[in-house]
Amino acid sequence: MRVVVVGGGASGTLAALHLIRQASGIGAPLALHIVEPDQIGRGVAYSTGNLRHRLNVPAAGMSALPEEPAHFVHWLRANYDPAFARGGFAPRAVFGAYLADTVSRQLQAAARVTWARHRSRAVDLRRHDQGVAITLAGHQVLEADAVVLALGNGAATSSWVPPALRRSSRFVADPWRPGGLPQLSGGSTVLLVGTGLTMVDIAISYGHCQVHTVSRHGLLPLAHAADPPPPPPPPAPAPLPAAPITAASVRRLVFGRIRELDGDWRTAVDGMRPITQQLWSRLDGTARRELLVHAQGRWERVRHRMAPELGAWLSARHEQGLLTVRAASVVGARDTGASLIAELSDATSVQADLIVNCTGRCSVLDSGDPLVSGLLVRGSARRDSLGLGFATHPDGRLVSADELPAWTLGQLRRGELWESTAIPEIRDQAAELAGSILARARAGTREVA
């Protein structure tokens, strides 16, 4: 069987890993092609070379292998730090190396699996016979029995950027573009627009500078507890009401858990995770939209937290006045030649040597990607009801007018699963789609290569 994985970030690497493992487990031949212009296992999230840019989940929760929860911890101790704690927060670059190393070892151990790496981008994907034909940027065409679209996020969001700022060389539109962050001397002033986890990373990168931050609500990310207690057992499905679940009942459920745990919001939120997808699946479109509009920001702030040491560092910078936070929007900008002046919605302004966009990334569906655009136009894929990603079947296969044998995972399933962007969920999706793809081959849909 021939499978192409488009995208070699964390999602694509995990999909490749589980395809290799399951194919070798059943002795099935597999020709695996991975299309990725950059390093395997890195993607935007893990491409940073700054070792102070940490994971936002303890190492014990980041295993690539569901049946071996301590796999990453053991790898860290063997390859990075012999004393690394289970609850420690590893550098993101190290996690990227772990993914690449794990897939490489798995490949070496697999007897009937071949691997081909294409340093390119896929620009077109069409149904071909019972399989697919994928056109790469260099016009090479790969034919395969199945394809996995591990496309991650799209471009950095830029709709808020005033024209004068967009034109300025002192503005960084995408801080994760390789070489995108210029060196600044000590004493320089930086304005970071957006106060989420990307802001924390960039504030760390400019730790020798005066940092100002601005976002609509002016809320800094929250931190994990320094010594987190083990999560409580997830609430049994029984407490979920039989009646249709509304946005209000979800809120009551979350608040109820926090109250039951006497204000321990971290444990309450983490304890919701096993039933989050189940809850989401029972919401109708109206309720999903309501939560997306009114609760997404607040939920993500409590759900996706930074390492405790970064939280302490950020608080100290804040208290020392080396990091300021404003609740406002950037409504205009002037480049004086010597510096940039950002005009804010609260009628104040900030003068800075550099302004960095830390507002996050849009969906790849809205990035003008030719591969995605073509799929949507032809009906080979369609958006989910919220427009966040693709509509998919439970195993991750695209809902497709021409029954394209294409699967996706991670960010692109967010509209249908909600909890779909953290490694444990992506890992489980990778294992499920691998099983589904290989089962299709075994069912004889197409002659095994």
Place this chain on the structure above:
Amino acid sequence: MRADIVETPELGNRSYVISDAGTLRWEAPGAGPAAAHETSESRRARLALVRPSLAAAARRIGWNALLRPGG
């Protein structure tokens, strides 16, 4: 009836009226003190006051609705 008005950030800066029995009643902004009686709303608010850990959590994560009636 005691007519103490409690306004705290933990309670979303809303007013609460404490009765002689120590119960609370939430008042809509601008409304004057009214006869206090235990309602599901006031019970939640009272619980919030006697459980500072919950009030602290609501303040920390910015979810004052945790402490509001009906929240």
